[in-house]
């Protein structure tokens with residue numbers, strides 16, 4: 505998370521300032537506590553905090569004297585000192601844009617129809633306009649942005665700068681959205697990552713006690729984000745954790761990768777509907793209305809719907825079991841669709857996961873559903889930006 509090679513004392517100072525800001529995201533601290541937190545003397549901590557106070561990153565409560573005793577000064581992060589713009593282009597026809605403050609709290613968020621955008625350029629230029637409008641409407645100076653975090657459903661391969669694997673939003677496949685954003689937001693750092701990676705980062709910040717966790721995103725596409733030993737697993741090309749092409753399927757559907765039976769073809773929300781419509785003989789387009797028809801059928805316990813729930817629940821359970829063998833994470837999270845369908849999948853997921861757990865008598869793995877889907881993506885975009893940012897100008 506922090507710069508690994510520190511050559512100059514000014515680098516050390518910037519790193520320590522970042523550590524202080526990071527710590528204050530969680531709770532208020534005194535200078536003495538901060539000195540302990542980051543392993544410096546109280547005099548050094550005091551100097552760093554004074555600089556951060558002067559530059560407007562921190563607030564300090566006034567030192568009150570009661571009965572003559574001195575109350576240690578509590579420092580807190582000034583939440584509106586800086587902002588992050590977040591752009592979620594995971595869905596086909598809707599973008600989600602948001603602004604978070606320096607603490608990562610979502611201050612503005614909006615879902616905007618983008619059906620009229622027919623090319624990647626149009627989509628990113630429209631998204632940029634929407635971000636500028638949100639900043640203007642809320643009187644946030646552009647200069648206060650520390651970065652823009654973008655969530656995509658594929659991957660921006662390291663060194664290539666084009667989006668690949670973007671099955672959930674095919675409009676962005678092979679596009680270089682970074683170059684457009686850098687042109688529109690000159691001087692503002694742009695960070696782009698897979699949605700599941702970003703959500704894993706956000707969950708990791710929310711649950712710092714969990715140094716290992718895995719998040720399975722199920723939307724129009726499928727993705728996995730992995731935090732292992734407290735770090736996001738990205739791999740050599742940014743593709744670490746991409747398990748959507750594991751061939752656990754049984755319906756013979758051809759994947760866009762050219763192979764058959766990739767799990768994405770069956771456990772994405774497209775896959776759920778395709779299986780259900782085929783089994784039930786219903787002729788309907790695969791879209792959000794199709795998903796509603798499927799959900800109604802699950803609520804009414806129709807045989808084809810129950811078959812899809814059991815098959816896909818077991819396939820997700822096998823996927824988690826495989827991931828548990830590789831990473832031994834105690835917690836597995838899912839999100840991207842609705843909690844009712846999750847509640848029906850859950851027994852099958854757990855049965856398959858527990859069946860494959862060698863030490864089931866000693867401990868069990870937990871599976872959770874992430875309810876606030878859009879908000880956790882926004883927080884993931886923020887986290888990506890925050891982790892790469894340093895308070896250089898103080």
Ligand SMILES: [Zn+2]
Pocket residue numbers: 748749759760761762763766
């Ligand atoms: Zn595939």
